[in-house]
Amino acid sequence: MNLTFKKIAGLLMGAMAAFTISTNVSASKTKIADVSQYQGNINWSKASKDLKFAIIRVQHGDTGDADFRIDTKKDINANGAYKYKVPFGQYGYAEFSSVADAKKEAKDFYKRSSSKTRFYVLDNEHRKGKGSEQSYVNAWLSTMRKLTNKPIVYYSYQSYVHTYKINYSKFDGSWIANYSQKPDVSTDLWQYTSKGRLSGITGNVDLSKIVDSKTVNSWLKQSSADQAKPTYFTSVPSSKQVTTTRNIYQYNDVNFKSRVSKLAAGKKLTVKAVSKSDHGAYRFELSNGNYITANKAYVSN
Structure with a gap:
């Protein structure tokens, strides 16, 4: 084998190796995890090698709820995901008990969320009020629509959707949990296990699979305009x-x-x-x- 041929062969082998490494890294970014303070200190450098995107908890309930808490890792996780270029959405676990409470919870959730989030999620799995659960969901959504142009996603368990007959068609997509089999209700993202594993996390983590790639990919698009078209007070309120x-x-x-x-x-x-x-x-x-x-x-x- 002459020297010139050896050099060409070496270059080709190096290029093939680099392509293989690049392909494997790209292919490994397939997992979708939702995380909260219960995952402890996440090593986002390692997690980023596995994640297509993450969904980060912001809050559990709201002020006035006995078990209300702001997720202690919400900012750390948002900053970590952003630093290591993991696209992320954020979710709020709802405990609204009235239309007014749903509106307040939406405003507080939006206020506490990161400006870098790609989309927002209503985690609706806790029935608390005596009125129509659908009216609470609608009020939460309409309030968020006034605050942001980013996608808004509905999350719940399959059984919860059936029990309370929730119509979430006006959301920008759905994320439904059912661990035994694929949900029998409309879903774009399927949370299929609570016992998944992910690099950078010690212990179990919820993992999800994409059902409708076109819809889910639309959640991840970056937008320079978070705010909806501004609406202003044009007069002094009567209360001043x-x-x-x-x-x-x-x-x-x-x-x-x-x-x-x-x-x-x-x-x-x-x-x-x-x-x-x-x-x-x-x-x-x-x-x-x-x-x-x-x-x-x-x-x-």
């Missing part, structure tokens, strides 16, 4: 009070050129007038003379 629903800033000018300070979500404020910026955005003028947004996605009356 508004409450921030997300962290915002107050400014000393209507065009928001000079920032004064940060206002935490849940802050009650007294307003005295509504003004418009040079670009046509409505602002509330506060009793202290500063300005905040009048965007309904950030403040409520």
